[in-house]
Amino acid sequence: MTLGEIIERKRKTAGETRAELLRAARRRFLAESYENVGLRDIARDVGVDVALVSRYFGSKEELFRQVLRKEQKLNADVPAAALSEYLVSLMTEADRSSDGEHIETMLISLRSASSPVASRLVREAIQDDVLEPLAAILDGDDAEIRAGLVLAILMGTTVLRTVMAVEPLCEGCPEAMRARLVRLFEAALR
């Protein structure tokens, strides 16, 4: 630790701005699809030049990969019996929950799933980080199919709420809606 660093921290470390770029990229990819997010947008959010993004991450594809793979897999230690409630709370309290990043990452996947370059990364992430852990929790017949159906509900409601902005599913999410979702998940899990 040098003198300049002790007195005041003006100049940022490469690791710091790298992390800032990663956060900014995550915000951007959360709101728009792979090709609609420009590296210049991300750089502007942080306040640096575009060239830095390519320098720190090599390529846009690699940046996206690191955004997608940032977090850990789906929580595997939730008991199968409480899964429905857990999934619904994941959806309705996406912002507050500590596991809220899962829904975020799913939304990122959803947004860029149709991109020629991003789709492969998305498929791998969904498979490894969501589908497999989910199928592991659900032991029994057709575990993979049931996991797929659960994910289908999760993705379907997410895409309707955030991407298509369908009113009835968005607003408030009152108790009635919550109960319906729990029933739906249980029908898929059974």
Add this chain to the structure above:
Amino acid sequence: MTLGEIIERKRKTAGETRAELLRAARRRFLAESYENVGLRDIARDVGVDVALVSRYFGSKEELFRQVLRKEQKLNADVPAAALSEYLVSLMTEADRSSDGEHIETMLISLRSASSPVASRLVREAIQDDVLEPLAAILDGDDAEIRAGLVLAILMGTTVLRTVMAVEPLCEGCPEAMRARLVRLFEAALR
């Protein structure tokens, strides 16, 4: 009908190539998202110059709108009791059924839902052509919410099968899978 037209039809009518362009555009938008489909791709499929596309449709946005709005709304005369079976047959026999275009259009919507310019058109189409007719069939409490949940299942499974290429939901779709889907829809409709 002129002599030249009777003998042989060399030169195409504007309406014909326009229709060909529309078909080609539909195929393209079915496979990739709004910004990943280039007007030059569509023109090349038909064998004409790019300029014709802009000439006949005014803009790419308008072309996409006409692709999305090509077909009629969801079939409104299917009885509520048989809805689950109808929806599943729509999914599993998308190619053969005459109503198979519905699934296609949903896939087009899904693919381009995250595009800044296409998203508005997609939202409108989903709302007018799917969600409203569906809610009309489902009378009773929370008709709109139930319609939304049904659409969520439909979209979720579609996105997993065609965009994310999730194996267990894709292959064959045997009877077991079909039964699961029917049960899932009925849980959403109840």
Add this chain to the structure above:
DNA sequence: ATCGCGTGTCAACAGTTGTTGACTAGGCTG
């Protein structure tokens, strides 16, 4: 004082994209 390294900027590249206006060839009608 000077070297070198870390952090970042700048300008330019080559490749797309959608869109436009000028132009051309073919067939019908006067």
Add this chain to the structure above:
DNA sequence: CAGCCTAGTCAACAACTGTTGACACGCGAT
């Protein structure tokens, strides 16, 4: 034959993209 309408081509535009190499500045160590 002359004219005109139609269907289509061509070239160019301006805007944008990700990526790269050369350069600039500040700082610590020699």
